[in-house]
Amino acid sequence: MKKNLLIILLVGLGITALLYSLPKGNVAGKTQNTPSGGANRDAGSEKTEKVAEKEEHAAPLTPAQLKEISALKSAFAAAKTDASQVKALENLMRAFMNASHYDSAAVFAANYADQHPSLTNVLRAGQLYFEAQTYALNGQKGGKMGEKARMYFSKALAIDPNNLLVKSNMAMTYVDTPTPMKGITLLREVIEQEPTFVPALFNLGILSIKSNQFGKGQERFTQILKLEPNNHKAALNLGFCLAQLDKKEEAQKVLKRVLEQSKDAEEQKAAKELLAEMQEH
Numbered sequence: 001m002k003k004n005l006l007i008i009l010l011v012g013l014g015i016t017a018l019l020y021s022l023p024k025g026n027v028a029g030k031t032q033n034t035p036s037g038g039a040n041r042d043a044g045s046e047k048t049e050k051v052a053e054k055e056e057h058a059a060p061l062t063p064a065q066l067k068e069i070s071a072l073k074s075a076f077a078a079a080k081t082d083a084s085q086v087k088a089l090e091n092l093m094r095a096f097m098n099a100s101h102y103d104s105a106a107v108f109a110a111n112y113a114d115q116h117p118s119l120t121n122v123l124r125a126g127q128l129y130f131e132a133q134t135y136a137l138n139g140q141k142g143g144k145m146g147e148k149a150r151m152y153f154s155k156a157l158a159i160d161p162n163n164l165l166v167k168s169n170m171a172m173t174y175v176d177t178p179t180p181m182k183g184i185t186l187l188r189e190v191i192e193q194e195p196t197f198v199p200a201l202f203n204l205g206i207l208s209i210k211s212n213q214f215g216k217g218q219e220r221f222t223q224i225l226k227l228e229p230n231n232h233k234a235a236l237n238l239g240f241c242l243a244q245l246d247k248k249e250e251a252q253k254v255l256k257r258v259l260e261q262s263k264d265a266e267e268q269k270a271a272k273e274l275l276a277e278m279q280e281h
Helices: 003-010 038-043 045-054 063-078 082-098 102-115 119-134 139-159 164-172 180-193 198-210 214-227 232-244 248-261 265-280
Strands: none
Touching: 063 082, 082 102, 082 119, 102 119, 102 139, 119 139, 119 164, 139 164, 164 180, 164 198, 180 198, 198 214, 198 232, 214 232, 232 248, 232 265, 248 265
């Protein structure tokens, strides 16, 4: 199966949910020893850029992307107020993400969170490192990104211990480590607290797929679709599980429904590729 299709299937709910729905009121999280403003942020900007530029990516930035990102870095460096800093940072992160340089976006977000350790900022850093882990080119890099994601997720949970979405995402950073059961334990804790929490159910379904337990995966994604009938990523994974269980007729119905109902180009592409693979076998 193609890597891009696997990513579509494995990327569930909550990966980017926090990035653009974080509370806007508490953006700085200042402490006595961490002054706000451009001077403190700029002190680490040179180091941040060097770290970001060393990261490994699928493709180098194009001249147009380099020009855009250079301008956004300048805007970020020039921002003076808390609100303008956050706005400039979000624009810079979005540009890196649009270029599939998730790790570079995470480096800048983490540098800012280290200087302004509010819940909003550490969540942003954790989510971006989680993104970087998901799209990593190799296991070694993915492991490093997952470790950094856990660090910032742990900081977020120290501030907000009952954040189920953070727990659900943090659990997935343990999957490819020597201690994957830590992740499964976290997800079970979430389900015990909230049995219908969809991101945790989704992640449990993904873990079932990764361990070739397609029957359990079918159960998880079927449960999600009962809660959220228009959850097309869950439907894609359900179709995949059904195909692996040799229930091709059921799988085709599910995947064709995604083609008819989803407005997302990547979801439609994934459904077409899965249907094509079924016809080949």
